[in-house]
Amino acid sequence: MCGLAGYVGQIKTDQAPEILLRRMADAVAHRGPDEQGAVVLNGAGLAHKRLSIVGISDGQQPMTMADQRYVLVFNGQIFNHAELRRDLEAQGAQFRTHSDTEVILHLYARYGTDCLRFMNGDFAFALWDVQLKRMFIARDRLGVRPLFYTQTDGVLYFASEIKALLRVPSVQAELDPVALDQIFTLWAPVAPRTAFRNIYELEPAHMMICDENGMKMQRYWTLDYPDRDDAAVIHDADAAAEELEALLLDATNLRIQADVPVGTYLSGGLDSSLIAAFAQPLTKGELHSFSVGFEQADYDESRYQKMVAQALHTHHHSISIAEDDIAAIFPDVIQAAEVPLVRTAPAPLYRLAQLVRESGMKAVLTGEGADEVFAGYDIFREAKVRRFCARQPQSQIRPQLFRKLYPYLPGLKAQTPETLAAFFGIHGTDLADPLYSHRPRFKATSAAKLFFSGDLKGELGDYDAGEELASKLPERFGHWHELHQAQYLECRFLLPSYILSSQGDRMAMAHGVETRFPFLDYRLSEFATRLHPSLKLHGLTEKYLLRRVAKQRVPAEVLQRQKQPYRAPDSHSFTGKGEKEYVRDLMSENRIEESGYFNAKAVSKLYNKNKEQGLTGFRDNTAYVGVLSTQIWLKKFTALLS
Structure with a gap:
């Protein structure tokens, strides 16, 4: 896992390209604190900050092909790189390093842009063809790793985070009102839009070609489902459970391979518990597990987290979050997320990643993705009940x-x-x-x-x-x-734009921690699309097939417990002892008027109501967090509230 930055075109600023690249890379140094590198080419530049996990001694970037034709910067991991290396060597490829980065170079040299179909991984990379003066940029299928870009003065700039793009003198930070409306409706901007006007996100499963002919986007993979009456859907629960178990075991095994120890998150729910159960016997030495709990009982799942840790004999680490902890770190959370939020849920995960790093680890497995892929969210059950009620x-x-x-x-x-x-x-x-x-x-x-x-x-x-x-x-x-329609909406939009970003990559990488997602192995996703809906949502039992696989691996009490979605205290986090000076300042009428995006009188009433009696409704909680986070965003990234 790393941070990358670069450009395509002829820079027309007073800054030397080397200095600009270094400034851009420094903006994402938290993503790669181990090593750094940059190279200025004829018509392009590439910079890299490295978090060394695979090929530690010889995986430095930017990496150049032996014949000097291709130059690559890469963020993420190619989990099947060992298999790909063997296949490429059998075809005559000669490797100089042990890193998965070099595998991408050889794949591209042999297959061109078709190389993407061979990769099983979480990635974002940029590859410069010196001969053709062409930049090939790509992002993984489900959108685990981020990549942003903007164009100014005829130059394309790109980076792992928007912070790097803001180091370009001609790039200005301005809030996109349409993106704000999307956040206050859908929880996140709809890609390629970001919170920043004129700064865009490369969408999941997309590649970009940039050369003298301009910029061309293309989707290389899509999440597809069978028609309602398709006879090819999988109905056999026994056979499907056997195939799922084999796929999940292999996905976990691939993701636990690294040149550094890999730990696991434990939320206390089915998904992370099952991943930990698969990972434990595959781990060389002791498996480290990490959990976040809450002082408030309504949100706390510590009992189940400890139960799983004891059952699997993991070396367990945990933290407990108080409401004032959320208020204390919320500005840092917005800085990391680069987007206003309508929930505080990312904040505890920010602290959890910090715990991982303080424990001396760089990579963890998580159970994210199971709810989307195997229909675990309440929203799927709710839609089914709503349709049932609508018939009478x-x-x-x-x-x-x-x-x-x-x-x-x-x-x-x-x-x-x-x-x-x-x-x-x-x-x-x-x-x-x-x-x-x-x-x-x-x-x-x-x-x-x-x-x-x-x-x-x-x-x-x-x-x-x-x-x-x-x-x-x-x-x-x-x-x-x-x-399947509901699942697509979750997997295609909310998963990459919010779950894997604001609650995932951005919180973890703020501390130089790589999160790995066995449930988001694209083979698992494709397998799950072929399952009959009843093997996912059986009556009102969610993740039916996954529960069958987990039956002999997860403690019965965890398997049978009522699903509790991950939540964190929202507006209550900012009152009482949790209230900070920045909250009073940014939520004041003067500051709300100054920003211009919200009704100052209405927000003042909301602020006072929260302070005096607390907010209970979903609307008021969403509004409070949304307004406050937007004010923080404006102060962090623009001159509007400096």
């Missing part, structure tokens, strides 16, 4: 199923069937709406836009973030089963 909208019995979905939300227990039906929107909904599964989430989140300023509302006009999202859906989307 006058039923007094069916809406009571919603109480079973959210036992950790005690307020639902006292609600009448009519109130539940209204809250979950089963009346007057369009069952053919491509965003049907996610409309309640979007509606609940977007309610926080009540706090937008009149000027911002005027600038946005009738813009609809949901409709833009719908416009990006593939043509075959309507032919898929409803569960």
Whole structure:
């Protein structure tokens, strides 16, 4: 794992290219604290900050092919690099290093851009062809590793994080109002848009070619599902469980291979517990596990984390987060994420990664991705119940199923069937709406836009973030089963834009820690698309097939416990002893007026309400965190609130 930066074109600034490259690379030094390198070429420049995990002694970058034609900077890991190396050597390739970086060079030399189909990994890289003066840039299939770019003065600049792009003198930091609307609706900008105006994200499973003919984008892989009536879907649970177990074992084994020890996160849930169970016998020596807990019992899963650690005999490390801990580090979290947030959930993960690094480790396995790939989220079950209720909208019995979905939300227990039906929107909904599964989430989140300023509302006009999202859906989307439609929305949009970014790569790499995701092995993703929906969501039992695989590996109490999504205290984190001077400052009427994005009077009432009695509703919590994080973002990245 590393940080990279570079450019294509002829730089027209007073800065020497070497100095500019060094400044860009220094902005992402946290991603690669072990080594650094840069090279200025004819028409391009590449810089690199290295976190050495594979090929420690000879994997320095930028790396050049023996014949000097290709030069590469690379962030991530190619997990099947040993297999690829053997195949390439059998075809005559001669290697000078032990790193997976050199494998990419040889793959490209032999297969060109088709090299991507051979790689099983999490990656973002840029490869310069000296002879053709062409830059080939690519990102992994599911969007684990980030890559951003912008164009100015006829030059393309790119980097692992936007901070590096802001070191270019002609690149200005300005908030994109449309991106802010997307964040306050969908939780994250819709790629390629970022929070920064005129700065873009290379989308997952995409490659870019940049040469004298301009810039060309192309998708090289897509997440596809069978038609509803496709006879080729997998129905046999026994055979599917056997195949899943073999795939998951191999995916874990590939990701635990490194020249440094690899630990594992333990959340206390099924997914991370199963990964740890697979990893434990594959680990040379003692498996280190890491967990985050909370002082507030409603959020804490420490009991289950310790249970799994004891059952697997891991060397366990844990931290406990108090509300004021979140407030203390939240500005650093926004700095790392580079985007306003409507939740505080990334903050504890920022501290967890810090614990990993303080423990002397650089890489950890996680259970992320299982909920998306095997239908574990409550949103999938909720959509199923909503459709069930919509078929008999006058039923007094069916809406009571919603109480079973959210036992950790005690307020639902006292609600009448009519109130539940209204809250979950089963009346007057369009069952053919491509965003049907996610409309309640979007509606609940977007309610926080009540706090937008009149000027911002005027600038946005009738813009609809949901409709833009719908416009990006593939043509075959309507032919898929409803569960697969919902899964696609999660895997294609929220997973890379929020889960793997704000809660994943950016929090971990702020401390030079690489997170690895066995459930996001693309072979597992492709296998899961072929499963009949009932093997994923069986009745209201989520991750049905995965539970079968976990039965003999995970403690029964963990396997049978009611699913509890990962959450953290939101607005409560910023009151009482958790209130910091920066909160009082940035949420004051004067500062809100100064930024211009929110209604100062409305925000002032929200701030005082939180301080005096606390906020309980989803809308108010979302608004409070969203407004505060936007104010922090503006102060961190722009001159608007300096």
